[in-house]
Amino acid sequence: MTKNIEEVQKFWENNPLWSGESNFAPGTQEFFEEHRQVYIEDCFAGYLDKRIFPNKIEEQKILDLGCGPGFWTVEFGLRGCQNITAADLTLKALELTQQRCKIYGLQAALSQQNAEHLTFADASFSHVNCQGVIHHTPNTDLCVKEIARVLNDEGTAIISVYYKNIFLRSWKFLKFPASLIGKLGGGLKGRGREQIYQIDDVNEIVRLYDGVDNPIGKAYSRKEFSQMLSPYFEIQDVWIYFFPARTLPFPLPNFIHSILDKSVGFMIMAKLKKR
Incomplete structure (x- = not known):
């Protein structure tokens, strides 16, 4: 069944990012600090890639599209950007972003937006920052077109989506070892994702990562991602990242996590310049 943007909005309004997994109440300083720590350590294997941040950041007029609970909005602000607009489909995300900015002594303009029709x-x-967002929309291609439209002639962007890595491409051969990891305690805390290693359908795994009721989650190959971006952008760099070590029932040494992050990550990121 085809899902629409209203269903996407309803889910994320009721399930803002990091809620259900955190040990703290959404909107508290502890919630934001825990989110930042886990996001950097798990999604980025310990450090934020410098390629994510545009040159002369203090001079940029940045749109943080799909801001969620405000992680990137604050990171840009802490690095000197004075002109940031945080946009999201949901009012709850904007409320959390406003609270996060307040805690860290930063300011951002807030705007409720549908990425398909800005x-x-x-x-x-x-500059537009849009990370882990448009793979949740019904019309992802239209989002890319809109990002290009709102950029000036010299504009740049960072866009990331879920990646069809070797594990997802080979899932039919990995079901048995994955189920063993699940039986040993592997999975994701909260949002109905505890049994994610027991799922047979690879498309369901991608969708379920953000919650059992998440209506849309799509993954792209490198070729599919490039084809979607190329009509509107010059692709300056593409890289893989995000190996979700926190889903495993045992800790990974940092150096192994870093290798897996770069080689078999579950997300693909592109650094772009408007054509």
């Missing part, structure tokens, strides 16, 4: 004028921004 209300910003053409050439409104010099």
